[in-house]
Amino acid sequence: MKIWKKGSMDKTGSLSLLVVIGVIMAGLFAPLLAPHDPLAVQMSLRYAGPSWEYLLGNDQLGRCILSRLIYGIRPSVLAVLVVLLFSVLIGAVLGFAAGYFRGRIDTWIMRICDVVLSFPGYVMTLAIVGILGVGLENILIAFVLTKWAWFARVIRTSVLQYTEQDYIRFARATGMRHGQIIRRHVIPVTFADIAVVASSSIGAMILQISGFSFLGLGIQAPQAEWGMMLNEAREVMFTRPEMMLPPGMAIVIVVSAFHFLADSLQVALDPRLRQSGVQHDRQPEHKEVPVRL
Template sequence: MKIVKNLSKDKLAVISFIIIVITIIVGLFAPFFAPYDPNEVNMGLRYASPSWEYPLGNDHLGRCILSRIVYGIRPSVLWVLVALFISVLIGAVLGFLAGYFKGKVDAFLMRICDIMLSFPGYVMTLAIIGILGVGLENILIGFILVKWAWFTRVIRTSVMQYSELDYVKFSKLTGMSDLNIIYKHLIPVTFSDIAVISSSSIGSMILQISGFSFLGLGIQAPNAEWGMMLNEAREVMFTRPELMAAPGLAIVLIVSAFHFLSDALQVALDPKLVTSKSKLEEKLETSKIKFQEKEAANR
């Protein structure tokens, strides 16, 4: 409840949260929100300008751009969230094992993570796509195979920090099972860290999947995806810039919303950041008043 209260004070976080929720709902129920079939070809409306019937106009095949934007939420956002959830789940399980039990388990898992993290994530994902072939499902598999190691290492660090607390040690001495200790004592305190790193990763994953689709490696035609829509509109970007504006603004809007929410979530979950932010705002306000007084005195 305290987290919700802190988040509610940040207007930008509230707006970002609303944008994210609306985007997810529209994506889940795309057939109800899309005015037309996103794959319906109508050459008579080729490059038609925006109108009341087609608010965002039509593309090179006369397809409704608004409908394609709506359906593009699914591969661009929803499936990325699924890949993120799987990556975080794998990382959490392995991170708790490594951070709590330590010893040989920790050493073995960290060596595997070192190997996975020794390659740049984008290059590693490209290599996986090259092996498995192009397509949305292969990009998502690449995300999971690349991201789990990073989540494992970060979560493991958090677990090791909290596992040394006195009440955790006392629980071990009383004979409480390791599973109960992890469930009752470690998961609640590490949840905030997991939430922050998850929310901070989703934006980059959305940009990456849009980038792969723009290069023709992601979801294939005629299915709608924001990055692919940018690729289809690049040939007329100077004569019909609105065709690139719609998917481009959609990507910028949702990525910015996730980043703003991630920043606000980090501040809301960390009391030190709340205090430092308040002190910084006070200092800025004081400096502003002194500057205005100085300017008034000079006049």
């Protein structure tokens, strides 16, 4: 695959892809990889340091930190990927409809997007959580209800760049159906933009869901989640600051991997960025010009 070959030339992007795949696989197979039950309470091991049996030590209830870290991938990363899929799907349907058909459809869809985007994302999410109640499921629903409008606007802008191309006009003139034109000619050329926009949004959504869990609005105890683990370690941050390192480093590494992967993917899919990068790497040759007196 050409995109894979272009993306694999970037070492940072390749390493980020491996990290992302490894994290996703660890979350999917958490019961097989976790060495202990993440909910098992052992007060005799309260705040125990790292050992061969408990590689990252134990928390305030004697629970295995490594096991909770692995199980925390599910709400912190896998749930975000599911929400992102639904948000992009809704945004893509409305964005294609607005950018391709234009007219009243475009006007109505964009006015609805303006209303949704007129409020800050955090405020809208907090309002929806306040109405639906505290919990991970309600936060995920709030994400879908607030994120789709931004994807719809971005995808509409991408579609508008191609709907007036000559081959699109020729397809319309030949009597090809709108669904066939969108499926055969519009989706393939806009897929790169959609992939870049979606991949660049994952990191921010992971930070948001961890932030809400840190505030106590997300997943509730005793379930494991990275933001909630940070909140639990906050109580002993001055006496045992090492308790904040595992969930904090997990968030930093995963979010950075998604951001680096998005940058690499954008460069691999956009030939203009690749050409500019090559030209930037090549230093111009300075030739001495003889001066005649």
